[in-house]
Amino acid sequence: MPAAAEPERPALSLTERRKAATQQEIALAAARLFAEHGAEGTTAEDIARTAGVSLRTFYRYFRTKEDAVAPLLADGSRQWIALLAAADPAVPPLSALVDAARAALDPAPGQPAEALVWTRGLLRAMPADPALRDVWHRIHHDAEAALRPVLARLAGLPADSLDGRLLAAAANTAMRVAVESWAAGDSAPGSAADLAADALGRLAGPLTSN
Structure with missing residues (x-):
């Protein structure tokens, strides 16, 4: 049965x-400054100036300086889920998950992995800023x-069933932990x-039983 087309x-x-x-632009400026100077060493005024906007414009888009990085941090999750939604339902769910994750996290050929570089810096800055951690965890809650x-749909389960909820939680957590582990090390962006x-391969048990 073909996948239902998204509206x-x-x-x-x-x-x-x-x-x-x-x-x-504001999100990229915030990420760059947080990665270079840490959350404590960065102000909303710094972010606005680096992005080339007024402080008033900054606060029109974001409530706090930490909120400014949310669009950048959310991009990877959105891309991963969009790729997964477009997966052929005939492909085993685990393979679809892994393929979508690789496509979302592998830098495009010939292009800098800028978003992953800034994500690494942001994740390293998080221990010093609870508000920044809150943004990260809120993004993953929404994801x-x-x-x-x-x-x-891919696993053939009701979305609100216990198994469906557990699978989503496990897959989302696997991605989060993988990116956090990569950010804590010094390996190349592609290794994320x-x-x-x-x-995700460690979810093989529940995902390959259908």
Whole structure:
């Protein structure tokens, strides 16, 4: 049975595209400063100045300096779940999970792995800033909710069943722990995909029983 097509999203207006671009610029500036100076050594004023916007504009988009990195940190999860949602339902769920994780975490050929570099810096800055950790865990809470129906469809489970919820929680946690483990080390950006594949492979028991 073919995968159900996702509802087509309406095209963004020019104003919406500009807002999204500004938000991303602020997020990149915040990530760069947090990675270089730590959360404590970075202010909202620093982020606004680096992004080339006014402090008023900064607060129009983000409530706190830590919130500013949320769009960047959420990009990887969104890409992973989108790739998983587009997976062929005939592919075993575990293979679909690993393939989507590799595609989301492997830098594109010939392109710098900038997002992963900044993510590493952010994750290393988190121990000194509980608010930054809260952003990270909130992103993964939202990712788990988004992952649940996608993974349940691939595994042939009701999304709200205990098994469906546990699988989504386990897969999401495997990705989070893999990225955190990669960030704590000194290996190349591409190895984040290897760690994620290994972590997800440990879910083989429940995912290959269907």
